[in-house]
Amino acid sequence: MIGGGGMGAKATTVYDVAEHAGVSIATVSRVLRRPGDVRDSTRERVLASVKALGYVPSASARGLAARRTGVVGLFFPDFDAMRETTAFVPDRSGAVPVVADPPAEDATGSDLLYFDEVLRGAEIEAWRNGLVLLVGVGRGEDSLSIVSDIAGRVDGLAVLAGSVPDEMLEHIARRIPVVLIAGPRRDDEFDHVSVDNRAGMRALADHVFDTREIDGVLYVRGVASTPDDAERFDGFSEALSARAVADRPGLSVVSAEFSRERARVIGSSLASSGHIPDAVICANDQMALGILDAFRDHGVDVPRRVLVAGFDGIDAGRHSEPRLTTVEQPMEDLGRAAVHVLTQRLANPSQPPVTLRLPVKVLVRESTTPGPPTPRG
Amino acid sequence: MIGGGGMGAKATTVYDVAEHAGVSIATVSRVLRRPGDVRDSTRERVLASVKALGYVPSASARGLAARRTGVVGLFFPDFDAMRETTAFVPDRSGAVPVVADPPAEDATGSDLLYFDEVLRGAEIEAWRNGLVLLVGVGRGEDSLSIVSDIAGRVDGLAVLAGSVPDEMLEHIARRIPVVLIAGPRRDDEFDHVSVDNRAGMRALADHVFDTREIDGVLYVRGVASTPDDAERFDGFSEALSARAVADRPGLSVVSAEFSRERARVIGSSLASSGHIPDAVICANDQMALGILDAFRDHGVDVPRRVLVAGFDGIDAGRHSEPRLTTVEQPMEDLGRAAVHVLTQRLANPSQPPVTLRLPVKVLVRESTTPGPPTPRG
DNA sequence: GCCCCAACTGTATGCGCATACATCCTTCCC
DNA sequence: GGGAAGGATGTATGCGCATACAGTTGGGGC
Numbered sequence: 001m002i003g004g005g006g007m008g009a010k011a012t013t014v015y016d017v018a019e020h021a022g023v024s025i026a027t028v029s030r031v032l033r034r035p036g037d038v039r040d041s042t043r044e045r046v047l048a049s050v051k052a053l054g055y056v057p058s059a060s061a062r063g064l065a066a067r068r069t070g071v072v073g074l075f076f077p078d079f080d081a082m083r084e085t086t087a088f089v090p091d092r093s094g095a096v097p098v099v100a101d102p103p104a105e106d107a108t109g110s111d112l113l114y115f116d117e118v119l120r121g122a123e124i125e126a127w128r129n130g131l132v133l134l135v136g137v138g139r140g141e142d143s144l145s146i147v148s149d150i151a152g153r154v155d156g157l158a159v160l161a162g163s164v165p166d167e168m169l170e171h172i173a174r175r176i177p178v179v180l181i182a183g184p185r186r187d188d189e190f191d192h193v194s195v196d197n198r199a200g201m202r203a204l205a206d207h208v209f210d211t212r213e214i215d216g217v218l219y220v221r222g223v224a225s226t227p228d229d230a231e232r233f234d235g236f237s238e239a240l241s242a243r244a245v246a247d248r249p250g251l252s253v254v255s256a257e258f259s260r261e262r263a264r265v266i267g268s269s270l271a272s273s274g275h276i277p278d279a280v281i282c283a284n285d286q287m288a289l290g291i292l293d294a295f296r297d298h299g300v301d302v303p304r305r306v307l308v309a310g311f312d313g314i315d316a317g318r319h320s321e322p323r324l325t326t327v328e329q330p331m332e333d334l335g336r337a338a339v340h341v342l343t344q345r346l347a348n349p350s351q352p353p354v355t356l357r358l359p360v361k362v363l364v365r366e367s368t369t370p371g372p373p374t375p376r377g
Numbered sequence: 378m379i380g381g382g383g384m385g386a387k388a389t390t391v392y393d394v395a396e397h398a399g400v401s402i403a404t405v406s407r408v409l410r411r412p413g414d415v416r417d418s419t420r421e422r423v424l425a426s427v428k429a430l431g432y433v434p435s436a437s438a439r440g441l442a443a444r445r446t447g448v449v450g451l452f453f454p455d456f457d458a459m460r461e462t463t464a465f466v467p468d469r470s471g472a473v474p475v476v477a478d479p480p481a482e483d484a485t486g487s488d489l490l491y492f493d494e495v496l497r498g499a500e501i502e503a504w505r506n507g508l509v510l511l512v513g514v515g516r517g518e519d520s521l522s523i524v525s526d527i528a529g530r531v532d533g534l535a536v537l538a539g540s541v542p543d544e545m546l547e548h549i550a551r552r553i554p555v556v557l558i559a560g561p562r563r564d565d566e567f568d569h570v571s572v573d574n575r576a577g578m579r580a581l582a583d584h585v586f587d588t589r590e591i592d593g594v595l596y597v598r599g600v601a602s603t604p605d606d607a608e609r610f611d612g613f614s615e616a617l618s619a620r621a622v623a624d625r626p627g628l629s630v631v632s633a634e635f636s637r638e639r640a641r642v643i644g645s646s647l648a649s650s651g652h653i654p655d656a657v658i659c660a661n662d663q664m665a666l667g668i669l670d671a672f673r674d675h676g677v678d679v680p681r682r683v684l685v686a687g688f689d690g691i692d693a694g695r696h697s698e699p700r701l702t703t704v705e706q707p708m709e710d711l712g713r714a715a716v717h718v719l720t721q722r723l724a725n726p727s728q729p730p731v732t733l734r735l736p737v738k739v740l741v742r743e744s745t746t747p748g749p750p751t752p753r754g
Numbered sequence: 755g756c757c758c759c760a761a762c763t764g765t766a767t768g769c770g771c772a773t774a775c776a777t778c779c780t781t782c783c784c
Numbered sequence: 785g786g787g788a789a790g791g792a793t794g795t796a797t798g799c800g801c802a803t804a805c806a807g808t809t810g811g812g813g814c
Binding site: 400401402403404407414415416419438440441442443444 | 761762763764765768769770771
């Protein structure tokens with residue numbers, strides 16, 4: 001029986017293959033690990049036995065003996081954690097519903113897409129180095145045991161900064177190399193990979209201020225305790241103070257905690273109070289989209305009445321009306337860079353801590369481009 | 378030194394912890410595996426040593442001893458394989474480019490997004506079962522060794538149907554359970570998880586034919602050798618033959634191999650020849666988008682002159698002009714179902730092969746909705 | 755005060771493979 | 785044809801943990 005997989009009859013091992021091929025287990029092992037060390041005729045005989053017996057080497061045993069697993073881990077929190085608490089129940093109904101699907105603005109929760117790209121990059125770079133990628137998603141209180149579990153399975157671990165307490169990171173780092181993704185440069189011994197939040201926001205703000213005369217600007221912060229938010233705000237402040245006092249815009253700052261909905265509320269009260277600034281710059285795209293939502297609802301013309309810009313380069317920003325000017329982060333490269341740094345450290349454990357700053361790019365779109373609107377399509 | 382991770386000084390083991398805590402390794406193991414079996418005072422002492430020494434259990438050793446890894450694998454091919462052959466080279470330039478980002482139709486290559494959702498579902502279901510997810514992406518000729526490698530690391534493997542030769546699957550299945558995703562019901566011993574392609578396309582075609590009088594219809598196939606394509610075509614044929622001969626549309630069939638570009642070429646020649654059917658139904662969204670591209674270029678009005686529909690529910694179809702009517706596949710549920718089935722089989726290896734058919738949904742959008750165009754935004 | 759049982763803890767072993775080292779077999783050269 | 789230098793293969797061991805089983809301890813009942 002083919003589908004019986006591994007249970008019941010125990011899986012075949014090197015010993016089985018060795019006996020079947022009439023060689024020692026060392027030879028079997030060599031055929032699989034360093035085929036060149038084995039005579040052609042022997043190798044073929046062993047491979048025939050491997051096929052005949054359906055032999056697949058146990059990575060556990062291999063990892064134990066070789067003291068390395070060939071796996072790198074990627075860990076990030078699931079901001080959307082509470083979404084799926086239900087057990088999976090197969091639905092066997094046969095009817096196919098036919099429903100109208102009216103145009104709607106993009107759903108939120110695009111954080112996951114963010115990770116998807118990082119993950120893809122990590123997988124690519126892992127593959128290029130002959131490694132396999134293990135993904136771990138932290139959910140609530142289990143997070144700690146999950147990271148630890150994963151740490152035991154891999155040769156190196158990439159962790160989204162802030163998703164794991166420092167204490168745990170240090171614990172893990174005593175066993176394997178750890179690289180932090182999207183974290184700030186900190187005064188620690190970890191390797192880091194991140195984007196240049198400060199320079200990106202600086203460039204974005206400069207662009208907005210250069211587009212036309214801005215008397216008042218609103219900066220919408222995210223969660224102030226996060227490094228990303230802090231760095232972006234620094235970049236913004238820098239742009240502001242770089243301008244001559246004469247044409248330096250008046251500044252208001254408010255926080256919407258990276259939430260589209262909260263930003264929408266803020267935008268609404270702004271619009272209905274009539275105190276609309278000349279530009280709104282947000283620490284991420286979700287909040288910028290929330291601002292756009294509110295302004296559209298209140299008939300506030302973007303970009304003619306007010307310029308709006310975000311940060312991240314999420315997909316939804318390419319489909320909004322108007323399309324959103326933003327700072328594009330190289331998500332996939334973040335993932336690649338993380339694994340890249342891990343392999344470097346694995347190859348050379350004693351090298352000093354590395355910090356990679358990936359460059360970003362300002363994408364100018366209609367939300368900060370006054371003038372004749374670009375025709376769609 | 379914290380960042381030194383695992384190299385050089387060898388990682389701490391149960392033996393170290395046991396000695397530090399003044400107990401035997403069995404007790405250390407029990408503290409981690411079945412805390413209830415150990416006296417409170419002992420447990421606390423051991424845990425203190427674990428923390429003090431930075432102990433993280435080796436999953437390799439654990440897996441070897443316990444004969445299970447606690448990992449499930451997900452394997453799929455990278456259709457976009459040749460994209461990233463370059464090594465990752467960190468870019469350290471400090472300048473932030475500011476570039477205009479004109480509206481553009483979505484890039485292709487959305488296949489990956491397809492997998493992203495499956496992956497997410499698989500991860501969720503794995504987590505719910507106390508498992509970890511290992512992802513493998515097949516690329517070219519390495520694919521075979523990659524699958525085999527992964528098979529050695531996991532307790533069960535979910536594989537996208539068609540991405541691995543049957544021979545290899547059977548080989549692997551002698552060691553661990555294998556579930557095929559999106560494959561057809563076949564006469565084999567594997568477990569299967571797929572969507573109801575036939576019923577979905579049947580419902581889609583019925584919808585199109587019911588929308589208004591269709592005299593001539595073009596069906597655009599994908600790669601005819603794939604099960605998905607075959608099942609969808611069956612569903613389409615079924616819808617056709619279910620109609621009274623009197624109002625059964627004339628049929629043309631052509632293949633664009635699931636490619637947007639090829640479909641665009643087909644659409645162009647159609648438009649310039651003047652032989653435009655009343656409806657075009659495509660075996661996937663990418664091809665439907667290609668048709669839309671061509672018709673737009675040639676000024677053919679969709680949906681007034683011709684109805685167009687696709688299959689898959691990819692994101693780009695929600696942003697096209699007009700938006701694309703399609704059959705939405707529950708990608709995430711596919712991933713969840715696959716892992717669900719795996720856990721079932723792991724729990725009960727002797728159960729008969731399972732086939733799960735997930736329901737689909739027809740999303741009716743403007744590409745098949747004649748009448749006043751829905752205002753955007 | 756003694757015995758028995760339950761709750762703990764320790765000892766010993768094997769999981770399946772990689773690999774250092776020993777052994778045996780070829781070739782090749784003088 | 786003898787021997788040396790590799791080349792090919794076999795032998796023995798340990799990787800770190802889970803666990804069956806043996807051993808120890810502490811109470812409780814009589």
